[in-house]
Amino acid sequence: MNEFEFIEHIRPKTYHQPSLLYGVGDDAAVYQFHQEATVTAVDTFVENIHFRKDTMSATDIGYRALAANVSDIAAMGAEPVFYLASIVVPNTWSSEDIKDIFSGLAELATQYRMDLIGGDTVSGKELVLSITVIGKVDATRLRYRQHAKAGDVVFVTGTLGDSQAGLHVLLKELPETHPTFKDLIKKHQRPVPQVQFAQQLGIISRMALNDVSDGIANEAYELATSSQVDIHIYDETIPTHPLLHHFTKEQIEKWKYFGGEDFELLGTVSQKEWPMVQRVATSCNVQVTEIGKVTEVSKQQPTVRVLKEDEWTTLQQLGYTHLK
Amino acid sequence: MNEFEFIEHIRPKTYHQPSLLYGVGDDAAVYQFHQEATVTAVDTFVENIHFRKDTMSATDIGYRALAANVSDIAAMGAEPVFYLASIVVPNTWSSEDIKDIFSGLAELATQYRMDLIGGDTVSGKELVLSITVIGKVDATRLRYRQHAKAGDVVFVTGTLGDSQAGLHVLLKELPETHPTFKDLIKKHQRPVPQVQFAQQLGIISRMALNDVSDGIANEAYELATSSQVDIHIYDETIPTHPLLHHFTKEQIEKWKYFGGEDFELLGTVSQKEWPMVQRVATSCNVQVTEIGKVTEVSKQQPTVRVLKEDEWTTLQQLGYTHLK
Numbered sequence: 083m084n085e086f087e088f089i090e091h092i093r094p095k096t097y098h099q100p101s102l103l104y105g106v107g108d109d110a111a112v113y114q115f116h117q118e119a120t121v122t123a124v125d126t127f128v129e130n131i132h133f134r135k136d137t138m139s140a141t142d143i144g145y146r147a148l149a150a151n152v153s154d155i156a157a158m159g160a161e162p163v164f165y166l167a168s169i170v171v172p173n174t175w176s177s178e179d180i181k182d183i184f185s186g187l188a189e190l191a192t193q194y195r196m197d198l199i200g201g202d203t204v205s206g207k208e209l210v211l212s213i214t215v216i217g218k219v220d221a222t223r224l225r226y227r228q229h230a231k232a233g234d235v236v237f238v239t240g241t242l243g244d245s246q247a248g249l250h251v252l253l254k255e256l257p258e259t260h261p262t263f264k265d266l267i268k269k270h271q272r273p274v275p276q277v278q279f280a281q282q283l284g285i286i287s288r289m290a291l292n293d294v295s296d297g298i299a300n301e302a303y304e305l306a307t308s309s310q311v312d313i314h315i316y317d318e319t320i321p322t323h324p325l326l327h328h329f330t331k332e333q334i335e336k337w338k339y340f341g342g343e344d345f346e347l348l349g350t351v352s353q354k355e356w357p358m359v360q361r362v363a364t365s366c367n368v369q370v371t372e373i374g375k376v377t378e379v380s381k382q383q384p385t386v387r388v389l390k391e392d393e394w395t396t397l398q399q400l401g402y403t404h405l406k
Numbered sequence: 407m408n409e410f411e412f413i414e415h416i417r418p419k420t421y422h423q424p425s426l427l428y429g430v431g432d433d434a435a436v437y438q439f440h441q442e443a444t445v446t447a448v449d450t451f452v453e454n455i456h457f458r459k460d461t462m463s464a465t466d467i468g469y470r471a472l473a474a475n476v477s478d479i480a481a482m483g484a485e486p487v488f489y490l491a492s493i494v495v496p497n498t499w500s501s502e503d504i505k506d507i508f509s510g511l512a513e514l515a516t517q518y519r520m521d522l523i524g525g526d527t528v529s530g531k532e533l534v535l536s537i538t539v540i541g542k543v544d545a546t547r548l549r550y551r552q553h554a555k556a557g558d559v560v561f562v563t564g565t566l567g568d569s570q571a572g573l574h575v576l577l578k579e580l581p582e583t584h585p586t587f588k589d590l591i592k593k594h595q596r597p598v599p600q601v602q603f604a605q606q607l608g609i610i611s612r613m614a615l616n617d618v619s620d621g622i623a624n625e626a627y628e629l630a631t632s633s634q635v636d637i638h639i640y641d642e643t644i645p646t647h648p649l650l651h652h653f654t655k656e657q658i659e660k661w662k663y664f665g666g667e668d669f670e671l672l673g674t675v676s677q678k679e680w681p682m683v684q685r686v687a688t689s690c691n692v693q694v695t696e697i698g699k700v701t702e703v704s705k706q707q708p709t710v711r712v713l714k715e716d717e718w719t720t721l722q723q724l725g726y727t728h729l730k
Contacts, residue, residue, distance in 0.1 A: 108552075109482050113443065114545060120439075120444060122490065132528070158436070169450075202448055202449050202450040208531045214490060214538040
């Protein structure tokens with residue numbers, strides 16, 4: 083199968099979005115939103131850095147890559163509509179593997195009626211998947227990181243650290259078929275971006291949102307720095323999956339603050355509107371937990387502090403960084 | 407330099423485009439066009455496949471990658487406005503090299519007042535640069551490949567095969583400092599996408615356009631197939647650089663049909679509007695040459711035929727393909 087045959091294979095036969103004027107098959111795709119602003123982001127995934135063939139199927143790799151990107155769109159309060167997928171294929175991956183990656187992308191995309199509108203397929207030494215995602219949003223409903231204000235409630239969806247715990251189970255070959263660990267593994271291989279919840283929060287007047295891709299320590303610092311505020315987190319309120327009790331205190335601590343890749347949402351909202359957020363969460367069947375508050379900056383620069391066993395400590399903005 | 411410091415380094419200090427609501431620094435960039443449609447494409451470049459460190463500086467690599475993408479936008483008749491740059495960095499490349507790649511991107515971007523609005527930086531085994539480019543266009547002025555009609559004039563801008571000749575000079579270490587080869591080398595390292603010319607053709611009512619990224623054989627087939635027409639090319643009219651006479655007949659033949667990466671435009675337009683295209687070319691100081699005509703399909707499927715020394719032959723759609 084050469085590049086042209088492959089492109090013909092993955093080219094969508096039909097499209098969902100009425101705003102699309104032309105999809106795959108010309109020099110560029112064309113679309114037009116009439117009312118909404120466009121949001122766009124790109125994320126790149128490299129074999130053995132972001133995923134491993136022994137812990138994820140090719141379909142999962144595609145599914146998760148798009149989920150990570152869609153999560154960025156959700157964190158802007160926007161609706162995901164299009165994506166472009168660029169892939170570098172080494173000769174150790176078969177045509178079937180690559181088709182499976184695109185099946186995984188398509189599987190997630192179908193849930194949101196997203197259309198694949200472009201991409202590139204080239205050969206190389208290691209598998210690299212680069213996804214550009216495009217969403218739309220009423221410009222007055224954008225959820226910028228800089229929207230946090232002193233007095234806000236800090237909340238998070240779902241539970242934290244699951245994805246890293248799932249990866250640990252897979253890598254250590256703990257009994258993954260044991261029903262108890264399935265939830266954690268699923269969270270690692272098939273995370274659910276919080277699109278519906280973020281969309282329904284459109285009724286809230288002001289809100290800061292960040293998706294938990296690098297761990298809440300990093301995400302909380304991003305909110306604090308962008309908004310020039312401090313963030314206080316109450317350690318014991320951070321929601322974790324009941325299954326995390328199977329692991330050590332150190333592991334739980336590491337995963338919940340620095341684990342990342344849970345693709346939950348970390349947000350801040352006024353105390354007045356917090357009950358509304360809780361009602362929306364209930365209607366979407368999403369767990370939402372108050373884990374702290376926003377305060378004025380107390381030192382020279384914005385910091386994130388954690389209250390644990392009656393002691394305040396400054397949280398480090400660790401998380402995974404590239405390039406050293 | 408870690409990932410966060412690097413992002414801070416490449417983050418634009420100012421932006422040019424008034425349609426941009428938010429650039430680099432949140433989960434996604436945000437922009438809003440009010441009248442125009444959006445065009446978008448992605449292209450990925452891999453070390454030793456698309457470029458080599460011994461034939462191009464890091465700055466050239468960035469410059470050329472964005473030029474290739476901008477060329478796609480030009481071929482849609484659109485104006486390039488934004489780009490996102492995702493890079494996989496192996497440890498054999500220094501921070502300075504990577505900064506230079508981004509300088510090259512910025513150098514080309516500045517010419518068109520394009521803004522860098524997003525990206526991703528990750529580590530890996532080989533350098534991969536993936537660029538997403540975004541343009542805008544009045545939807546009635548889109549230049550689709552399917553717009554060719556029987557009776558049209560087929561034209562091309564500039565000269566063909568220069569980029570491959572330039573690469574040959576660099577690889578064979580022919581006297582590149584000799585002033586005579588400088589034009590060819592420049593065409594390889596710093597191609598000029600035909601943005602201004604394509605923009606000014608907005609006055610033409612209908613036109614099919616393709617940029618010459620894979621050689622005109624491939625581009626002509628794409629126009630023919632999309633439009634369901636045949637294309638006839640007169641070999642002796644294909645414009646080549648005078649310096650190509652330094653090479654063999656076989657090299658010239660190969661480079662002008664299959665060389666690619668010249669980023670010129672191949673188009674078709676009605677005979678009635680062809681003089682207008684010539685006038686626009688003159689005003690933009692762009693060479694434009696009539697090289698053939700569009701006819702009805704004569705066999706079962708669209709074909710491209712070449713008239714050479716009084717003989718017609720069917721051109722093969724070769725060009726470079728990945729994935730074999």
